[in-house]
Amino acid sequence: MANPHAGEVDITLDGTLHTARLTLGALAELEASMQADSLVALVARFEGASYTTRDVIALLVAGLRGGGWHGTTRDLLHARIDGGPLEAARAAALLLGRAFG
Template sequence: MANRLRGEIDAMLDGRRWTLVLTLGALAELEAAYQAGNLAELTERFSTGRLSARDLIRIIGAGLRGAGNAVDDDHVAAMTAAGGAAGMAAIAADLLQVTFGGEAEPENP
């Protein structure tokens, strides 16, 4: 069970429950991917609410790896979630919310 106070969420991907967390290492991975100089730049990028499919893959992948799961972005790109792309967007939004925006109610079990 994920501990939202530690920035963790649970998500159903490919019919399996996974834990995701954006650790400092995962955030550094995202900074490098987006060539962001700091967390404020990264937060600003994600705060627009306009995330591409590639963004979703990177965010979910970094969260999975942050929680210790051995998956690469190609594996994440092939994963499915209830609701399709909207379900993946809800997972990424929940992860970003718990990481940067404090506690929020989970949108996906």
């Protein structure tokens, strides 16, 4: 079960619960994969609702890896996320909010 005070978010992939969190390493990976100039620019994308599906996927992969998941972007692309695309976007936004909240 995720601890929101530790910046964690629960995500269920293919029926298995995973806890995601944005560690410093995960944030560095995220910054590079999203080609963001800064973390502030990254957060602004989500706050302004100008994010893409690619952004959501990159954020979820980074958060899942920060939580100990050993999958790849390809694995996530083929996984069933409980709640579908809306839940994926919600979880991505929560990860960012909790990392900087």
